[in-house]
Amino acid sequence: MDISFDKVSYTYQPNTPFEHRALDEVSFKINSGAYVAVIGHTGSGKSTLIQHLNGLLQPTSGEVKVGEYHLKANEKNKQLRNLREQVGVVFQYPEHQLFEETVAKDIAFGPQNFGVPQEEIHRRTREAVKATQIHEDLLERSPFDLSGGQMRRVAISGVLAMDPRVLVLDEPTAGLDPNGQKEIMQMFHRLHKDKQLTTILVTHSMEDALAYADHIVILNQGEVYMEGAPLEIFKQQQALEDVQLDVPEVIQFVTKVREQLGVELEYTGQSIAELAKELTRIVKGDRVYE
Amino acid sequence: MGNTQIEFRNVSFRYQEDMPWVLKDVSFTINNNEWVAMIGHNGSGKSTIAKLMNGLLFPQEGEILVDGQQVTASSVWDIRRKVGMVFQNPDNQFVGTTVRDDVAFGMENHGMARDLMLKRITESLEAVGMNGYERHEPHRLSGGQKQRVAIASVLAVSPQYIILDEATAMLDPKGRKEIMETIREVQSARDLSLVTITHDLLEVTQADRVIVMNGGEIWMEGTPRELFRKKEQLIEIGLDTPFVSKLAEELKGAGLPLTREPLNHQELLEELWTFHSTR
Numbered sequence: 001m002d003i004s005f006d007k008v009s010y011t012y013q014p015n016t017p018f019e020h021r022a023l024d025e026v027s028f029k030i031n032s033g034a035y036v037a038v039i040g041h042t043g044s045g046k047s048t049l050i051q052h053l054n055g056l057l058q059p060t061s062g063e064v065k066v067g068e069y070h071l072k073a074n075e076k077n078k079q080l081r082n083l084r085e086q087v088g089v090v091f092q093y094p095e096h097q098l099f100e101e102t103v104a105k106d107i108a109f110g111p112q113n114f115g116v117p118q119e120e121i122h123r124r125t126r127e128a129v130k131a132t133q134i135h136e137d138l139l140e141r142s143p144f145d146l147s148g149g150q151m152r153r154v155a156i157s158g159v160l161a162m163d164p165r166v167l168v169l170d171e172p173t174a175g176l177d178p179n180g181q182k183e184i185m186q187m188f189h190r191l192h193k194d195k196q197l198t199t200i201l202v203t204h205s206m207e208d209a210l211a212y213a214d215h216i217v218i219l220n221q222g223e224v225y226m227e228g229a230p231l232e233i234f235k236q237q238q239a240l241e242d243v244q245l246d247v248p249e250v251i252q253f254v255t256k257v258r259e260q261l262g263v264e265l266e267y268t269g270q271s272i273a274e275l276a277k278e279l280t281r282i283v284k285g286d287r288v289y290e
Numbered sequence: 291m292g293n294t295q296i297e298f299r300n301v302s303f304r305y306q307e308d309m310p311w312v313l314k315d316v317s318f319t320i321n322n323n324e325w326v327a328m329i330g331h332n333g334s335g336k337s338t339i340a341k342l343m344n345g346l347l348f349p350q351e352g353e354i355l356v357d358g359q360q361v362t363a364s365s366v367w368d369i370r371r372k373v374g375m376v377f378q379n380p381d382n383q384f385v386g387t388t389v390r391d392d393v394a395f396g397m398e399n400h401g402m403a404r405d406l407m408l409k410r411i412t413e414s415l416e417a418v419g420m421n422g423y424e425r426h427e428p429h430r431l432s433g434g435q436k437q438r439v440a441i442a443s444v445l446a447v448s449p450q451y452i453i454l455d456e457a458t459a460m461l462d463p464k465g466r467k468e469i470m471e472t473i474r475e476v477q478s479a480r481d482l483s484l485v486t487i488t489h490d491l492l493e494v495t496q497a498d499r500v501i502v503m504n505g506g507e508i509w510m511e512g513t514p515r516e517l518f519r520k521k522e523q524l525i526e527i528g529l530d531t532p533f534v535s536k537l538a539e540e541l542k543g544a545g546l547p548l549t550r551e552p553l554n555h556q557e558l559l560e561e562l563w564t565f566h567s568t569r
Contacts, residue, residue: 261563272536283546
């Protein structure tokens with residue numbers, strides 16, 4: 001689904017001493033099927049932004065379009081239910097939202113609320129646990145007997161069982177060990193491609209943004225600070241540092257090599273192995289840089 | 291004092307009798323003035339170790355000694371004066387309505403005199419760079435600031451050991467940097483041992499020593515340099531190596547004989563520089 005924000009502003013507690021403008025005329029477009037990373041510091045407006053995607057918040061001014069659904073200030077949207085069926089949100093620490101007696105019931109809760117037939121729920125549940133690599137033996141267990149990593153996967157399965165067209169991920173790997181982080185990120189990437197989803201990833205990890213996203217939106221103090229392809233964004237190290245964001249470690253290193261060794265080296269998406277070959281060639285011989 | 295260390299002697303622990311052992315025959319020592327990082331996959335037993343260190347849990351087998359004194363239900367208040375703990379979620383560790391009250395809380399529990407408390411509040415907030423925030427409400431601070439106040443509260447009791455149980459996990463990169471700087475400063479300024487439990491590999495590179503947990507057992511003890519040489523084995527137990535180690539490994543594979551395992555950008559750059567200038 002195509003998504004667009006057109007001069008969207010959102011103010012918390014307007015006309016009170018606590019009035020706070022969390023989004024300020026934010027405009028950007030996401031094409032259907034894109035994988036977009038939204039980056040910014042705590043308080044930059046990321047959470048406010050994603051809550052507009054499934055109508056949990058309504059703009060104070062401006063307009064949000066998600067496919068055929070329009071969200072405007074002071075205009076009740078009667079199709080919110082349909083919108084929420086299409087936009088699945090994996091909130092931070094989603095395992096905190098588990099509540100059912102069994103894993104299967106917890107996964108079925110969402111689709112049941114939307115009146116999905118029992119047969120179909122079964123099918124989706126099996127598909128979801130396959131994607132998240134939860135063993136089917138666990139389906140009748142209490143979700144609270146599982147490890148933190150497994151609970152996270154159950155919660156994600158619940159969102160997948162809604163069969164959404166848009167997947168919104170709010171720091172989905174926070175608190176997981178390195179291996180768990182990699183598995184979850186690769187799983188979302190697979191789903192993104194296989195199901196042709198539109199994916200919006202909110203993250204602090206520049207490495208994940210570089211590895212998975214094809215477009216990056218950087219928020220700062222409620223405004224769009226930068227926007228573009230990852231390699232283009234990460235060329236602007238100074239601009240990022242101005243808002244206290246880093247570039248991915250590989251790019252930091254390549255920049256240091258270039259500056260401290262005085263050689264020609266550019267990061268163009270090389271793997272670590274490719275980079276090692278290039279570096280070896282540079283320091284060992286072939287005076288390519290002269 | 292002589293015997294200043296935390297010692298685990300053949301410690302085994304499980305949460306319930308019919309549950310599997312979470313820790314199996316674990317022995318190690320945290321020495322005076324040392325910074326030890328503890329890593330391992332989720333469920334490897336790291337956080338259980340932290341809770342055993344200051345008597346939030348007690349082992350079924352083996353014993354835990356802090357400065358020679360065994361951790362038991364009756365010694366737990368002495369132990370907690372020596373062993374301070376900072377937890378993962380900054381929002382779960384505040385009790386006071388102001389930063390000042392919050393830092394005072396731990397000292398009040400230990401029955402410290404008012405004059406001393408006032409002095410310690412100032413000193414510990416200064417140590418974490420949060421002086422001037424005495425009258426702020428903790429819940430309005432940023433994540434990094436909250437964790438710094440949590441560290442100040444622990445420092446105020448003047449412990450010999452501070453355990454940080456994934457204290458940076460919920461912070462953004464800026465907050466994480468703040469905390470790491472604070473920790474480094476505090477450790478170099480005071481006579482303190484640190485145990486940091488973490489998934490962050492860059493945090494590990496800064497420690498003196500690393501203990502790696504796997505399935506409730508100690509998998510390895512050594513320096514960060516020794517650890518990151520074991521690339522494949524680390525991946526097998528659900529961990530990873532930092533970017534610099536991965537690149538160093540590939541460089542060796544590509545025919546560049548590096549002399550040592552680099553821990554950070556600068557060390558690797560120096561090696562590259564040597565090859566570059568001597569050829």
